[in-house]
Amino acid sequence: MPFCKSCKKEFYYLRTSSGKLNPVDIDSLSQSHISLLIAKMEVMFDQKIHTSHFITCPEAKKFRKPKQKTALPVYLPDLSAEGRGIVGKFITLGQSKVK
Ligand SMILES: [Zn+2]
Numbered sequence: 001m002p003f004c005k006s007c008k009k010e011f012y013y014l015r016t017s018s019g020k021l022n023p024v025d026i027d028s029l030s031q032s033h034i035s036l037l038i039a040k041m042e043v044m045f046d047q048k049i050h051t052s053h054f055i056t057c058p059e060a061k062k063f064r065k066p067k068q069k070t071a072l073p074v075y076l077p078d079l080s081a082e083g084r085g086i087v088g089k090f091i092t093l094g095q096s097k098v099k
Contacts, residue, residue, distance in 0.1 A: 006059030012037045014045035023053040 002023070003010045012029060013021040026034070028051035033043045045052075054060055 004053060004057055004059070007057050009053065009057070011053045012043075014043050014050060016045040022050075024050045025053050025056055027051070 001010050002013065004023070010026055011023040012026065012034070014024045016022050022045045024045065028049060029037070029043075030049075036043050
């Protein structure tokens with residue numbers, strides 16, 4: 001059973017509808033779900049029932065990376081101004097919408 005490296009609490013990974021694995025607190029899992037997981041079966045993450053350890057972990061701030069630091073700036077050249085030097089602009093993906 002995996003456990004949180006920060007607070008040492010045990011959790012199980014459940015797959016979300018988007019295919020990602022989400023660490024879920026054992027407290028929010030029913031006994032039947034735990035039995036399935038022990039038998040190496042997959043239980044789908046259900047927001048209504050399951051509590052993500054990312055929310056309950058007292059150390060959650062440590063593994064939630066701020067977006068500003070992880071997103072890389074992307075250079076958008078302004079093609080209409082070709083030949084006039086660098087007139088494009090830098091945008092940061094995940095923060096501004098690119099059209
Ligand atoms: Zn934790």
